[in-house]
Amino acid sequence: MPYSKIPNATIKRLSLYRKQLRRLISEDREVVQSQELADSLGLTSTQIRKDLSYFGKFGCRKKGYDVNLLLANLRKIMGVATDNKLCLFGCGNLGNALLGYKGFEQRGFSIEAIFDTDLNKIGKFFHGKRCYSVNQAKEVIKRKNIKIAIIAVPDETVDEILEIIILSGIKSILNFTQRHLQLPGGIMARSVDFTDKLELLSYFSHTK
Amino acid sequence: MPYSKIPNATIKRLSLYRKQLRRLISEDREVVQSQELADSLGLTSTQIRKDLSYFGKFGCRKKGYDVNLLLANLRKIMGVATDNKLCLFGCGNLGNALLGYKGFEQRGFSIEAIFDTDLNKIGKFFHGKRCYSVNQAKEVIKRKNIKIAIIAVPDETVDEILEIIILSGIKSILNFTQRHLQLPGGIMARSVDFTDKLELLSYFSHTK
DNA sequence: CAAATATTGTGATTATATTCACAATATAAA
């Protein structure tokens, strides 16, 4: 299973497959064909079968894929633990929406620590979780063995926060600011910017 | 400017360029080279020049790009109006964070109508904006000439909301639910799911 | 049990995107 040969595009789709499989399980489905999976996700059946083939053979000819088995295999492949600990920097507008979001728990992620600089927030509880001072971040992150950080602070403060995050030994970052993060080697970040997607929609409605 | 020949990957990057150019302008920069743009966005300079070349020649050899001029050109290319009207379905946790998000206004998008089914919310104001009943959506959307809808309702209700949105004449949708939208032709949607990105981070930290 | 069939898994092909390599040229320096 030579990791380096697996297309990036494939890896990005694995989460989609898991998502749809969970939904099928919630509907008590036992088996699904690549064609049905493809239709419900807006992909092609070949694409799905090829994606899976990089990791092994999971299907049964003439029948399709055992939904539970395939989900279990994908979890193993992706190495998604059932208890991924997150910490959140910035307990504002967005931060609070994230704290109230049930989708994290459902998919094995939980926010275990919140950090802010606002003295009115430090020490208080948000959605049942204590807000710490940013100064305590390094200590708390190491103590709780947190591996992933979410950045939801104002754009201007992202550099200082990034430094703290890296010093805390975090290697994975989910970034909600508009800034592109300048990262040292070994650290990986993904950014979320839905205004970009709005602009894209705008572009297509304009050029079509 | 043959639209059909422009790579999709190029189009997706145009927003990034605009974002960085706005930042440079805020720092009073007049000129920028493709190399610097590339470094600050984690791309290559060739990629940026090639992207721009699909639309024309905007640079000056030996100097680089006039920041203001390039931004203006990109706005024209993307056809992003300065007053893109949005409507929001679902005034909950996430919906309220979006209502409080200043990034929309800054980039020419404004939420002009909110719709919900919760009787405790209908008629009330959120972030200074009135919440309407979903039943009024079609009328309000047409009257206000809104072109883009944001879906932030619970996953289970997405199908009924989608129907209403389409009946209202909306062609562009930004979807925050976990569901993949089954769309008729002529309608375009982009989905936002950051749990997927967390899983991706998890995958890479696991396989590296 | 044999034949028919649906569906997977995959090598070959095509399409899309990135990178290379360098000509063109505007600017700055001599």
Add this chain to the structure above:
DNA sequence: TTTATATTGTGAATATAATCACAATATTTG
């Protein structure tokens, strides 16, 4: 003014991803 130089813009080459076409085969049917 002439020369040197930095940077753009772009065809050609390479890399990556999607699709095609079909062999393999488990299951179902007769």
